[in-house]
Amino acid sequence: MAKEKLVMIGNGMAGVRAIEEIIKIDPNRYDITIFGKEPHPNYNRIQLSTVLQGDTTVEDIILNDWKWYEDNRIKLFTGEAIVEVDTKNKIVVSNNARQVSYDKLIFATGSSPFIVPVEGVDKQGITGFRDINDCETMIKYAEDHQNAVVIGGGLLGLEAAKGLKNLGMKVSVVHLMSHLMERQLDATAAEMLKQELQQQGINFLMEKQTVEILGDDHVTGLRFKDGSETEADLIVMAVGIVPNKELASNASIPVNRGIVVNDYMETEIEGIYAIGECAEHRGIAYGLVAPLYEQAKVLAKRMVGVETEPYEGSISGTQLKVAGIDLYSAGEIEGDGATKAIRVHNEFENVYKKVLIRDNKVVGSVLYGETAESTRLFRMLTQQEDVSQMTSLSILQPAGEAEESDVASMPDDELVCGCNGVTKGTIVEAIHAQNLTTVSEVGGCTNAGRSCGRCKPMISQILEHTLGDSFDGAAQKEAVCGCTTLSRDEVVAEIKEKGLTNIREVMNVLGWKNEEGCSKCRPALNYYLGMIYADYKDERESRLVNEKMHANIQKDGTYSVIPRMYGGVTSAEDLKKLADVATKYNVPLVKLTGGQRIGLYGIKKEDLTSIWEELDMPSGYAYGKTLRTVKTCVGQRFCRYGTQDSMGLGMELEKKFERLDTPHKFKMGVSACPRNCAESGIKDIGIVGIDGGWEIYVAGNGGTDLRAGDLLYTVKTKEEVIEVSSAFLQYYRETGNYLERTSKWVERLGLDHIKKVLEDKVACQGLIERLNKTLERYNEPWKEAIENDEIKDKYYSRYQADLVTN
Incomplete structure (x- = not known):
């Protein structure tokens, strides 16, 4: 029997979850094709705020990597x-004139940010906050702009504001209402939230209505209805979303606010469905993930002919994802005349809790400062439990008091992770069957806690209750990825103990759940093997996508080419090469980068090989988990303040360490004097010249998580600088987690511990010898990667949209 052709428009969380459910029930039912307008596989949009705030990377929030589509024989067209x-x-028709026929069609087109229709809204410098491109836009603006304004004091706006603040910008939040998050918080909780964010450096302009965006071509500020103004280099619109319904409307599919669907996510046209933020169900277009995943389960069963209960709407909880703030709300916020409220307001500990009760049932809750009861209260709300026999203390416990019997009394079929539909029974079964001991391991096996993370405290309680005395709360480890329950240290130890020498061997011997691994663990394993074995042959297939091509992909699908310029020093010959290439290939942007190099931006993928060959310059590894740059000032050769030869030392360090794989990107700076023109104080290793020697600073970070470097040592000679830098680098390589910056690594291990290791002469010499041995294996691998047609073709097919894996 021939498979039916299923086409899905959209590659987001809701739609792909429906595809997952279909495959789980009947993997051979459909020949599946997915179109996604972004150049990425399916990722967790809930965690975009953590990317903007600098807590995670884009790679960390990928939910279904390229291989998942391949393994499930899904044709994916990205971009x-x-x-x-x-x-x-x-038939559907793409913007590339591709035509694909279908038997069943799913609209999963998502939503777009609502752009306030005021005068000047067409200027440059305005963005929404809905996808990776928006994050990248904000991060780019933060590099050379100062003032950011977020319009909208709701959940999304506050997450954007915190992220922009972390990027070093001055941030103001403009909000029309009298208090923040008025749909989720009452006035008391909102004021507590506002005060906390003000202490973190965010400014608030409350009860302000924007009437005009100022500036010529680019924004310079905003004017409000009351006549006041504020400066802005960047404006982020976060005042709501608009379902993407135009495509359906043009096809004569009934729409209202969104694409109108029934209780089975069916439109009025047979064989056509809609799901997620683009769909309108009973007059509501949902924007939170839990309802969308509920819709996905109903839709999947409907499409494979399995009997299912209808989707009848959802009640969802809200959790603010801003570092340092614990906040949760669900259901009603203010209630009515028939509603009674139980409140706890502990100003000393900055804790506020309110539960609304009507007809002896919980109808809403607001928690600020402590949210441990959120899962229990949400259960009482959704299950409509009768609380008439409960005391106010048993309904809402005072801050710091726990209800030990809560987990024990939960039935096995009760949902713990609403986002992913995981019950207590599923978690307990997985704990027993897989010998799970941590929240991370539970997430890897069941998906519980891997979306918004609100259920993680309850998962921890279930672990503690299930394991009893064997539960070790202090030993909560982070698994490498969902393919294994092993942590980084366990994987490295097993590789060394068992003599495992390649990625396939590691996965087979250590019992990987996914025998091919994923986009998170394959690069990590490739790095760990290279760190352990000095003669390890790098597996280019397991590199992160940008590293495979030695070029960063840009938001429009083009690439950047950034050659190496040692210490920021170049020559007339190299400048001529760059100019000739830029002219010949009509490069749209030639820019001096922050790392003292010249970058070519907007390169077509088919020109990459030719451009590298004609430049005949080494790659600057602007994309790599390796040494990026060694920034230098002009030093004593030219500067009247310089006390040391910063250019000479910087070039020597860069030539020594270039191409060396490290857990994350690594930056260095060499300044000739304490005026620090090379910004050595915010580098992974920063070197400052002083009279008679050098100061060595480590673990600085000038990015989203700003951190001043710690003084490691003061030395007299450049030879000592190179030795200390070598030992420090190698110790970071050997003990750092993959994708862990030195700032986080030093804080985790402690500077005193690292100094103790480096001051052990035998240990220090061993580190230097292992690093030098590793350096012997590097010989311009970028040429090998660019010239390898097999790797190049496979990379393009996966990344650019023509992945056909029948």
């Missing part, structure tokens, strides 16, 4: 949008 749906002939 390609559908522009026409012909319902009569059952």
Whole structure:
């Protein structure tokens, strides 16, 4: 029997979850094709705020990597949008003129940010906050702009504001209402939130209505209805979302606010469905993930002919994802005349809790400062439990008091992770069957806690209750990824003990759940093997996508080419090469980078090989988990303040350490005097010249998580600088987690511990010898990667949209 052709428009969380559910029930039912307008596989949009705030990377929030599509025989076209749906002939047409026929069609087109329709809204410097591109836009603006304004004091706006603040910008939040998050918080909790964010450096302009965006071509500020103004180099619109319904409307599919669906996510046209933020169900278009995953389960069962209960709407909880703030709300916030409230307001500990009760049932809750009861209260709300026999203390416990019997009394079929539909029974079964001991391991096995993370405290309680005395709360480890329950240290120890020498061997011997691994663990294993074995042959296939091509992909699908310029020093010959290439290939942007190099931006993928060959310059590794740059000032050769030869030392360090794989990107700076023109105080290793020697600073960070470097040592000669830098680098390589910056690594291990290791002469010499041995294996691997047609073709097919894996 021939498979039916299923086409899905959109590659987001809701739609792909529906595909997952379909495959789980009947993997051979459909020949599946997915179109996604972004150049990425499916990722966790809930965690975009953590990317903006600098807590995670884009790679960390990928939910289904390229291989998942391949393993499930899904045709994926990324960076390609559908522009026409012909319902009569059952054909979709993309912006690349690709035509694909379907038997069943799912609209999963998501939503777009609502852009306030005021004068000047067409200027440059305005963005929403809905996808990776928006994050990258804000991060880029923060590099050379100062003032950011976020319009909207709701959940998304506050997450954007915190992220921009972390990026070093001055941030103001403009809000029309009298208090923040008015849909989720009452006035008391909102004021507590506002005060906390003000202490973190965010300014608030309350009860302000924007009437005009100022500036010529680019924004310079805002004018409000009351006549006041504020400066702005960047404006982020976070005042709501608009379902993407135009494509459906143009195909004569009924729409209202969104694409109208019934209780089975069906539109009025047979064989056409809609799910997620683009869908309108009973007059509501949901924007939170839990309802969308509920819709996905109903839709999947409907599409494979399995009987299912209808989708009848959702009640969802809200958790603010801003570092240092614990906040949760669900259901009603203010209530009515028939509603009674139980409140706890502990100003000393900055804790506020309110539960609203009507007809002896919980109808809403607001928690600020302590949210441990959120899962229990949400259960009482959704299950409509009768609380008439409960005391106020048993309904809402005072801050710091726990209810030990809560987990024990939970039935096995009760949902713990609402986002992913995981019950207590599923978690307990997995703990016993897989010998799980941590929240991370539970997430890897069941998906519980891997979306918003609100249920992690309850998962921890279930672990403690299930394991009893064997539960070790202090030993909560972080698994490498969802393919294994092993931590970084356990994987490295097993590789050494068992003599494992390649990625496939590691996965087979250590019992990887996914025998091919994923986009998170394969690069990590490739790094750990290279760190352990000095003669390890790098597996280019397991590199992160940008590293495979030695070029960063840009938001429009083009690439950047940034050659190496040692210490920021170049020559007339190299400048001429760059100019000739830029002219010949019509490069749209030639820019001096922050790392004292010249970058070519907007390169077409088919020109990458030729450009590298014609430049005949080594790659600057602007994309790599390796040494990026060694920034230098002009030093004593030219500067009247310089006390040391910063350029000479910087070039020597860069030539020594270039191409060396490290857990994360690594930056250095060499300044000739304490005026620090090379910004050595915020580098992974920063060197400052002083009279008679050098100061060596480590673990600085000038990015989203700003951190001043710690003084490691003061030495007299450049030879000592190189030795200390070598030992420090190698110890970081050997003990750092993959994708862990030195700032986090030093804080985790402690500076005193690292100094103790480096001051052990035998240990220090061993580190230097192992590093030098490793350096012997590097010989311009960028040429090998660029010239390897097999790798290049496979990379393009996965990344650019033409992945066909029948």
